[in-house]
Amino acid sequence: MNISERLKNDATYIWKKIYQHPFVTELYDGTLPEKKFRFYVLHDYNYLSTSIRNFSLLSAKTENDMNMRELIEIAKLEATGEFKGYKEFLKKMGISIEKAVNTEKTFIEISYESFLFSTSLIKSFAEGITAVLPCYWSYSEIAKTHRNKLKNNRNKLYQEWASFYLEKDYLKLVNKIKNIVNKIGANYPYEKLTKVFKISSKYEYLFWDSVYRMESWPV
Amino acid sequence: MNISERLKNDATYIWKKIYQHPFVTELYDGTLPEKKFRFYVLHDYNYLSTSIRNFSLLSAKTENDMNMRELIEIAKLEATGEFKGYKEFLKKMGISIEKAVNTEKTFIEISYESFLFSTSLIKSFAEGITAVLPCYWSYSEIAKTHRNKLKNNRNKLYQEWASFYLEKDYLKLVNKIKNIVNKIGANYPYEKLTKVFKISSKYEYLFWDSVYRMESWPV
Amino acid sequence: MNISERLKNDATYIWKKIYQHPFVTELYDGTLPEKKFRFYVLHDYNYLSTSIRNFSLLSAKTENDMNMRELIEIAKLEATGEFKGYKEFLKKMGISIEKAVNTEKTFIEISYESFLFSTSLIKSFAEGITAVLPCYWSYSEIAKTHRNKLKNNRNKLYQEWASFYLEKDYLKLVNKIKNIVNKIGANYPYEKLTKVFKISSKYEYLFWDSVYRMESWPV
Amino acid sequence: MNISERLKNDATYIWKKIYQHPFVTELYDGTLPEKKFRFYVLHDYNYLSTSIRNFSLLSAKTENDMNMRELIEIAKLEATGEFKGYKEFLKKMGISIEKAVNTEKTFIEISYESFLFSTSLIKSFAEGITAVLPCYWSYSEIAKTHRNKLKNNRNKLYQEWASFYLEKDYLKLVNKIKNIVNKIGANYPYEKLTKVFKISSKYEYLFWDSVYRMESWPV
Numbered sequence: 031m032n033i034s035e036r037l038k039n040d041a042t043y044i045w046k047k048i049y050q051h052p053f054v055t056e057l058y059d060g061t062l063p064e065k066k067f068r069f070y071v072l073h074d075y076n077y078l079s080t081s082i083r084n085f086s087l088l089s090a091k092t093e094n095d096m097n098m099r100e101l102i103e104i105a106k107l108e109a110t111g112e113f114k115g116y117k118e119f120l121k122k123m124g125i126s127i128e129k130a131v132n133t134e135k136t137f138i139e140i141s142y143e144s145f146l147f148s149t150s151l152i153k154s155f156a157e158g159i160t161a162v163l164p165c166y167w168s169y170s171e172i173a174k175t176h177r178n179k180l181k182n183n184r185n186k187l188y189q190e191w192a193s194f195y196l197e198k199d200y201l202k203l204v205n206k207i208k209n210i211v212n213k214i215g216a217n218y219p220y221e222k223l224t225k226v227f228k229i230s231s232k233y234e235y236l237f238w239d240s241v242y243r244m245e246s247w248p249v
Numbered sequence: 250m251n252i253s254e255r256l257k258n259d260a261t262y263i264w265k266k267i268y269q270h271p272f273v274t275e276l277y278d279g280t281l282p283e284k285k286f287r288f289y290v291l292h293d294y295n296y297l298s299t300s301i302r303n304f305s306l307l308s309a310k311t312e313n314d315m316n317m318r319e320l321i322e323i324a325k326l327e328a329t330g331e332f333k334g335y336k337e338f339l340k341k342m343g344i345s346i347e348k349a350v351n352t353e354k355t356f357i358e359i360s361y362e363s364f365l366f367s368t369s370l371i372k373s374f375a376e377g378i379t380a381v382l383p384c385y386w387s388y389s390e391i392a393k394t395h396r397n398k399l400k401n402n403r404n405k406l407y408q409e410w411a412s413f414y415l416e417k418d419y420l421k422l423v424n425k426i427k428n429i430v431n432k433i434g435a436n437y438p439y440e441k442l443t444k445v446f447k448i449s450s451k452y453e454y455l456f457w458d459s460v461y462r463m464e465s466w467p468v
Numbered sequence: 469m470n471i472s473e474r475l476k477n478d479a480t481y482i483w484k485k486i487y488q489h490p491f492v493t494e495l496y497d498g499t500l501p502e503k504k505f506r507f508y509v510l511h512d513y514n515y516l517s518t519s520i521r522n523f524s525l526l527s528a529k530t531e532n533d534m535n536m537r538e539l540i541e542i543a544k545l546e547a548t549g550e551f552k553g554y555k556e557f558l559k560k561m562g563i564s565i566e567k568a569v570n571t572e573k574t575f576i577e578i579s580y581e582s583f584l585f586s587t588s589l590i591k592s593f594a595e596g597i598t599a600v601l602p603c604y605w606s607y608s609e610i611a612k613t614h615r616n617k618l619k620n621n622r623n624k625l626y627q628e629w630a631s632f633y634l635e636k637d638y639l640k641l642v643n644k645i646k647n648i649v650n651k652i653g654a655n656y657p658y659e660k661l662t663k664v665f666k667i668s669s670k671y672e673y674l675f676w677d678s679v680y681r682m683e684s685w686p687v
Numbered sequence: 688m689n690i691s692e693r694l695k696n697d698a699t700y701i702w703k704k705i706y707q708h709p710f711v712t713e714l715y716d717g718t719l720p721e722k723k724f725r726f727y728v729l730h731d732y733n734y735l736s737t738s739i740r741n742f743s744l745l746s747a748k749t750e751n752d753m754n755m756r757e758l759i760e761i762a763k764l765e766a767t768g769e770f771k772g773y774k775e776f777l778k779k780m781g782i783s784i785e786k787a788v789n790t791e792k793t794f795i796e797i798s799y800e801s802f803l804f805s806t807s808l809i810k811s812f813a814e815g816i817t818a819v820l821p822c823y824w825s826y827s828e829i830a831k832t833h834r835n836k837l838k839n840n841r842n843k844l845y846q847e848w849a850s851f852y853l854e855k856d857y858l859k860l861v862n863k864i865k866n867i868v869n870k871i872g873a874n875y876p877y878e879k880l881t882k883v884f885k886i887s888s889k890y891e892y893l894f895w896d897s898v899y900r901m902e903s904w905p906v
Binding site: 482485575578579581582583585586587589590667670673674677685686687 | 701704794797798800801802804805806808809886889892893896904905906
């Protein structure tokens with residue numbers, strides 16, 4: 031078992047909760063109230079910007095020039111391709127890009143974002159890239175888990191949104207990150223990697239949970 | 250009104266909730282269950298270590314040599330004085346320093362710590378030092394608010410703990426941080442400062458709330 | 469006069485020395501010994517990697533999402549386009565990519581790289597992006613200054629190399645950086661910007677000088 | 688042989704040049720022109736400020752709480768003790784603290800400082816603390832090498848300055864840094880450590896050389 035599989039295995043108890051979270055199951059079977067989806071989309075758009083910046087930090091930090099270039103390509107893909115896709119998606123939903131940009135970050139977003147940035151900046155590159163993996167990977171695992179539900183999903187928006195995470199291009203992106211983790215993780219204390227992997231997995235769960243409750247800050 | 254007063258003013262709605270949180274009121278009137286206090290102390294010890302590192306980051310980042318030296322003196326004071334005090338306090342409670350050091354950080358701790366570190370590293374010095382202020386200042390304001398209750402508090406530990414935040418030395422420390430914020434904040438967009446001040450204030454509230462519920466991670 | 473013009477103006481005494489440095493003039497008139505050019509190319513390849521990482525750091529640090537995306541596009545362009553161009557160029561010169569990657573960085577490279585990284589990480593975004601400008605801009609200004617010599621340059625390699633910095637795409641890249649500096653610099657203390665601009669300009673001169681002398685470390 | 692001895696051993700060819708540099712030998716035998724010493728003192732004062740900030744960064748980055756506290760104590764010692772000593776020393780020389788603070792950093796200072804900061808921020812803690820060692824350690828080795836000359840040194844200022852680096856307190860400081868390097872270096876790729884150790888050693892030599900020539904910037 032390679033490092034990334036081992037990391038996922040050891041976080042199974044969190045990932046299972048993600049797969050079964052009502053936001054996720056209702057999204058895939060089409061019963062999710064659209065106002066919840068809108069709330070999600072607005073905040074996920076913000077997360078995308080965070081994630082791109084974080085890939086940038088990691089590309090600056092890796093000692094390996096191949097990794098550096100790969101991470102910049104990922105950042106670029108996200109900064110143009112996914113951003114563009116989002117823009118169109120928002121348009122279909124009747125949400126302006128300005129509204130998305132000006133959406134105030136929630137408690138979970140600020141916390142998760144700060145965790146990613148401070149891990150990338152203070153900890154090692156190995157820990158930084160591992161912290162990034164749960165987000166990208168869990169999206170494709172969620173899609174794999176619930177793909178059968180998609181056929182009967184009557185909400186075209188949800189179908190379109192979910193299909194993206196089953197596409198080859200997306201899986202290639204996930205594999206790229208996994209490969210970097212597998213290589214760098216092979217010579218790195220596993221304890222430290224599983225720690226950040228679990229924390230990011232928990233933030234993933236908490237993100238789904240907070241958008242389902244449409245919660246900004248609990249105080 | 251100087252900047253720090255204005256910042257506190259604009260966060261009154263959060264600070265009032267802190268003053269009235271059951272952890273705080275029960276601590277000051279002596280009715281707080283001791284297991285909750287133990288939980289708090291173990292995690293606050295971890296926070297101290299975070300806070301020292303954060304002062305270090307800020308001392309490296311300020312352009313002003315006076316600020317640099319002051320921040321190092323604060324870090325040093327915390328790293329020796331307060332740490333030593335804590336060690337003795339833990340001893341009285343029958344908690345070994347090892348147990349405190351090995352206590353796993355909670356969800357709120359990781360989130361708050363990450364917010365402080367990433368603010369210090371990515372944002373400006375002005376924002377970084379402002380993010381630090383709510384913790385130190387709210388402790389002295391809590392003590393001021395509830396000091397009358399202390400006389401009738403039958404729990405010697407709680408009395409001892411709370412008295413620390415009424416001492417001149419502690420108020421001097423708070424004033425030092427306030428002064429730095431007032432000086433640097435005078436020429437800095439207030440919007441950015443009030444934003445981080447409020448976020449840290451919210452984390453303060455959430456920290457009290459999580460230790461009252463003795464919560465590690467919600468997942 | 470916009471900020472970038474003012475910055476260049478105030479560094480004229482350094483830039484003039486760059487235009488007149490024997491490495492530069494001999495390169496453009498074709499008399500530069502090829503071993504000196506080889507030395508330059510190997511080290512400039514390393515600098516490219518530094519520069520990409522630095523754009524990444526800046527893209528993570530800017531508060532402006534548009535800047536963030538532009539800087540990632542620049543990093544990506546450099547990481548793929550220019551890297552690819554370099555690879556082919558090295559091939560023509562009979563230099564393997566491995567040799568370039570394994571070339572030990574010189575004194576000036578380490579110093580210049582460290583200055584760029586530490587400016588981006590410790591100082592403001594405004595100072596970080598300003599520190600980057602002299603490199604990109606001076607290359608196009610050098611080309612503009614000496615373009616007439618190129619026709620009679622019998623060294624095809626030198627011609628090819630120099631022509632790159634006259635191309636529209638390159639000028640567009642320089643303009644993008646200038647525009648970011650102009651916008652962010654409009655509300656930023658000029659004193660701080662001119663300081664880093666001059667320092668980077670001096671490193672540019674020292675880089676040319678060190679490769680002309682084929683100097684690794686003076687000790 | 689522990690790591691720090693091995694590092695020094697492998698940098699012997701640089702350290703020998705430091706011991707024999709005219710600034711060093713003339714300082715210890717009392718023949719150094721005082722204007723050169725003045726130039727040195729002004730710039731060394733700036734370096735002290737850099738060094739303190741760098742210890743702060745390292746204290747924030749180490750995973751080990753003991754290291755964190757030790758590094759803060761070192762930073763504090765430097766920020767108060769050595770700063771105070773310097774202030775008095777400058778006073779004896781008729782130099783105001785303002786003049787020292789406003790002295791513009793030289794080429795070597797900017798380069799060395801940037802190297803220390805970017806190593807601490809981008810590389811590992813192990814590399815960061817190793818980069819710091821040559822400065823502190825070489826000062827005590829220089830003093831050990833030339834201590835016999837001090838008796839006949841007629842320049843009281845030089846005697847006083849040099850004696851500092853023979854004192855127990857200073858040697859204790861050096862040993863603290865060595866111990867941290869020895870511990871963290873035991874499980875770290877030696878290649879990376881020797882690389883930064885040599886680079887810092889070279890910057891040390893270049894610093895002596897530049898102040899002897901009273902050079903600000905070579906351009």
